[in-house]
Amino acid sequence: MISKSCKYAIRAAVYIASQAVKDIKPGVKEIAEEIEAPPAFTAKVLQNLSKYKIVTSLKGPYGGFYCEQHQLELPVIEIVNAMDGVAVFKECVMGLHSCSDEHPCPMHFQYSEKRNNLLLSFQQTTIGSLARDLSGGKVYLKN
Amino acid sequence: MISKSCKYAIRAAVYIASQAVKDIKPGVKEIAEEIEAPPAFTAKVLQNLSKYKIVTSLKGPYGGFYCEQHQLELPVIEIVNAMDGVAVFKECVMGLHSCSDEHPCPMHFQYSEKRNNLLLSFQQTTIGSLARDLSGGKVYLKN
DNA sequence: TTCAAAAAAGACAAATCTATCCTTTATTAA
DNA sequence: TTAATAAAGGATAGATTTGTCTTTTTTGAA
Numbered sequence: 001m002i003s004k005s006c007k008y009a010i011r012a013a014v015y016i017a018s019q020a021v022k023d024i025k026p027g028v029k030e031i032a033e034e035i036e037a038p039p040a041f042t043a044k045v046l047q048n049l050s051k052y053k054i055v056t057s058l059k060g061p062y063g064g065f066y067c068e069q070h071q072l073e074l075p076v077i078e079i080v081n082a083m084d085g086v087a088v089f090k091e092c093v094m095g096l097h098s099c100s101d102e103h104p105c106p107m108h109f110q111y112s113e114k115r116n117n118l119l120l121s122f123q124q125t126t127i128g129s130l131a132r133d134l135s136g137g138k139v140y141l142k143n
Numbered sequence: 144m145i146s147k148s149c150k151y152a153i154r155a156a157v158y159i160a161s162q163a164v165k166d167i168k169p170g171v172k173e174i175a176e177e178i179e180a181p182p183a184f185t186a187k188v189l190q191n192l193s194k195y196k197i198v199t200s201l202k203g204p205y206g207g208f209y210c211e212q213h214q215l216e217l218p219v220i221e222i223v224n225a226m227d228g229v230a231v232f233k234e235c236v237m238g239l240h241s242c243s244d245e246h247p248c249p250m251h252f253q254y255s256e257k258r259n260n261l262l263l264s265f266q267q268t269t270i271g272s273l274a275r276d277l278s279g280g281k282v283y284l285k286n
Numbered sequence: 287t288t289c290a291a292a293a294a295a296g297a298c299a300a301a302t303c304t305a306t307c308c309t310t311t312a313t314t315a316a
Numbered sequence: 317t318t319a320a321t322a323a324a325g326g327a328t329a330g331a332t333t334t335g336t337c338t339t340t341t342t343t344g345a346a
Contacts, residue, residue, distance in 0.1 A: 001144030004304070007238030014249055027322065040306045047324060060313025061321045076250070094157075095150030098286040106157055106273040106282045107219070114261045121253045130249040139249045143241040147334070170292065183336050190294065203343025204291045287346100294341070301334070311324070316317100 006083035008045045011035035011141050013079055016055050017067045017131035025064030035141055045083070052082035054127070072128030080122060089119040149226035151188045154178035154284050156222055159198050160210045160274035168207030179285055188226075195225035197270070215271030223265060232262040 015034050019026050026034070032042040046065055050057040054074060055065050080088055092099035093111045101108070133139045158177050162169050169177070175185040189208055193200040197217060198208050223231055235242035236254045244251070276282045 002236060004238060007236070010237050010250070029322095038305060041304065043323075044305080050323085057323060058313080059311075059321085059323045060315095062314065063312085063322050065323090093145060093150070094153050094284075095147060096283070096286055103286075104282050105284070106276050107153070107268065108282065110264045110268065111261070114257065114264060117260065118254070118257045121257060125250065125253065133249050139247050139251065140239070141237075141248070143239055143246075181335060184334065186293075187335085193293085200293060201343080202291085202293045202341075203345095205344065206292050206342085208293090289344100289346085291343085291345105292341100293343100294339100296339080297337085299334100299336070302332080304329100304331070306329075307327085309324100309326080312322085314319100314321080316319085 001088060002080065003084050005041075005045055005048075006080055008035060008037045008042060009049055009079050009083045010076060011037070012042060012045060012065075013049060013054055013067075013076075013127050014130045014134055015141055016065045017072055017127045018134045020067040020072070021131065021135070025058060025062070025066040027064040031065065036143065048082060049079070052078070054078055054082055067127065072131065073126050075123050076125050076127060076130070077119070077122040079127070089115055089122070144231055145223065146227050148184075148188055148191075149223055151178060151180045151185060152192055152222050152226045153219060154180070155185060155188060155208075156192060156197055156210075156219075156270050157273045157277055158284055159208045160215055160270045161277045163210040163215070164271075164274065164278070168201060168205070168209040170207040174208065177284060191225060192222070195221070197221055197225055210270065215274065216269050218266050219268050219270060219273070220262070220265040222270070232258055232265070 012031050012035055015031055016026065028043045028046060029039055031046065032039040035042070046055070046057070049055045054071060055067055056071065057065050092105055093107045094105040096105045099105045099108055134141060155174050155178050158174055159169065171186045171189060172182055174189065175182040178185070189198070189200070192198045193208070197214060198210055199214065200208050235248050236250045237248040239248045242248045242251055277284060
């Protein structure tokens with residue numbers, strides 16, 4: 001459902017957000033280490049997050065990545081949209097193109113209800129709130 | 144979360160089950176048409192379903208694929224296990240290897256609860272029950 | 287017993303996703 | 317203004333998934 005790139009992206013965004021509140025702008029290398037992801041690939045992921053304005057980047061010395069206030073309030077579904085596209089939580093479990101309440105696949109009703117619960121939590125959880133939990137030491141970004 | 148092959152597999156299994164109750168054993172070509180999937184690839188998918196004893200195959204003239212009674216009672220999670228492996232509904236949303244209640248990622252608790260609801264419905268829904276709904280004309284395998 | 291039908295098996299091709307590396311552009315401080 | 321730093325962009329490579337094709341094996345009926 002969620003690609004590896006997208007998982008890196010969520011981890012990276014949450015880490016960046018957790019540093020941003022301390023006015024720190026980590027660079028690619030540090031971020032890659034903190035989320036245990038390959039540096040070069042992390043760079044690509046960050047490029048995308050920046051392009052979609054989920055994080056902000058600054059080039060040059062003392063540059064790096066950070067979140068502005070309004071970015072901390074973005075729901076994590078925005079990260080999924082940026083990395084994997086909006087369809088992820090809308091696709092049919094059985095792969096039917098035109099699956100809907102009117103033309104349902106055999107699993108449509110039981111599946112779509114539960115998938116919507118998942119979608120809702122992605123819509124209601126902000127990057128900032130995850131970052132706060134991380135800073136609180138209750139949760140982890142590393143193994 | 145669920146691969147394309149697995150989606151084909153669920154569609155194929157449900158179609159085969161729906162025919163099995165009428166004592167019909169469709170072949171690869173017919174199945175591929177009914178589920179709107181590429182025939183050659185459908186053959187591979189069916190091979191796997193057969194290997195995992197989710198459907199039974201019969202070679203030679205008058206051969207094809209069918210479900211035995213006990214196979215109709217298999218939950219669809221078995222198809223997912225056969226095609227994508229058992230990990231699908233257990234993996235961390237954020238990609239952490241060692242994510243658990245004791246060492247949670249920032250999204251662990253809200254995510255795993257909802258994912259378990261999904262898992263439950265895959266465990267509780269049988270191939271036969273989906274086939275019955277299909278035969279009842281309430282749901283569809285095609286676009 | 288032989289022939290034809292159909293799945294199994296294996297090799298291979300195409301597409302997508304993951305990952306790396308090198309060059310270019312922007313920014314800051316000296 | 318220049319040198320150094322760091323992200324952006326582009327090209328490319330590797331891995332995995334999806335898909336095809338050909339040959340082999342099994343089976344049933346004439």
